[in-house]
Amino acid sequence: MSAAPMPARWHTWAEDLLLQPETLAQMARVVGDTFHVLDPATFADNLAAFSAAFDDCGVDGRIRYGYKANKARAFVRECASAASAARGRFGVDVASVEEFGAALTAGVRGEEIVVTGPAHGDEMLRLAARHDAVVAIDSLESVRRLCARPPAEDLGILLRLRPPGATTRFGLTDGQVRVALSELRDCKRIVLRGMSFHLSGYDIAPRAAMAHHAIDLCLAARDCGHRPEMISLGGGFAVDYLDRRHWDAYRAEEVAQWYFDGNAPASLYPYAPDVAGAEMLSAVLGTSRSQRAPGDHSGSVAQRVRDLSLRIMVEPGRALCDGAGFSVFTVRGIHHTPDGTAVVTVSGTSLSLSEQWFGSEFLPDPRLIDLDEDTAPHGHTTETMSAVVAGSTCLDGDLLSRRRIRFPRRAKVGDLLVYPNTAGYQMDSNESEFHQTPLPPKLVVRQRDTTTTWSIDR
């Protein structure tokens, strides 16, 4: 039984490239059977859309790319070149010394870097202080450790707030923030620059509520003698992968029998959100408080930060990668299990499609590309085929698609199987050199007039 079709939104550059199988074949000949393709121009368009959302409401905004979503050097270089045209606005959110170094190497300035993640080591703190990066501090213990052993130079910090009611290991409670505000007064070389948070889920209302709360805490910090200048709303800006109709149909019709092991995933990414990307930022910025206490400042998030001369930082990862990459695998074999399930085995592994490793399923359908067009119009290749997709490892659970996908024709050995829109988290966050196979390379395409040139990302 095939799963409902999930036609992906293919961006124009990707659609154009799929219509040039000779270019894909050439890439495969040079770098091997498994590779990722990236379009930095789309990443740059996404940066510009976030920037326009800030301009539209007159907010002094900072966009810091959540680097963990994709390691491509080409993307951080786009952050650097955007930053050189608009000082301060663009930069990178890093969570390791290696990401910090890669951002600097790509040309991003230290002052354009925010450091997130838990319990930073001394090397990271020294680096951040040296380069004027701002560091989000996520526990009261870390605040105290910093005060006890400050870096040799001034270090700007944000206090990461704990979302009320959430089960999370990150962030300070309101009570801890108040303690930190008081202890930080006597703390040499640590400069409180603002408040930050990062919420799971993709809803607008809780982000707006947290933003208002972060503004309140900045006011409390000013009352304590600090001079906070910004709030960071973190990431979590949704991506619109699929047409709403298809997504609704999938959820309405989904049955366990669609899946190879007879189990439907416990949860799925919200593949067709009402509001996504930069529009979601505009929606958060435009939201006023639902309930106001007496004496509260009224107005939307944007109005309040303008009135109080604060800035807003965002740390989008996935949303900046939207549409900026796809992943190519080569069909190695097709066989049937005794229950009649067709299994298409491809080069590479599902470690290059991370969603599969969170007990979930990456829903946008992959596309089969025939590299010898001559055979396509004839005979057996035109029959449809329903199959799951497996990686070429010895792990039974290594399935790129656990659901039975209906393909418009029979797959054959040597076809390419292309998964759409994989740049955000799918292609490289879980990759490994399992079986000593090298990591799939990333190829960067550039469109000049009508010609496509490509190079290896490094």
Ligand SMILES: *Cc1c(COP(=O)(O)O)cnc(C)c1O
């Ligand atoms: C992962 C992360 C981000 C990016 O999240 P996205 O969902 O990719 O936008 C931003 N900030 C922090 C602190 C993170 O941990």
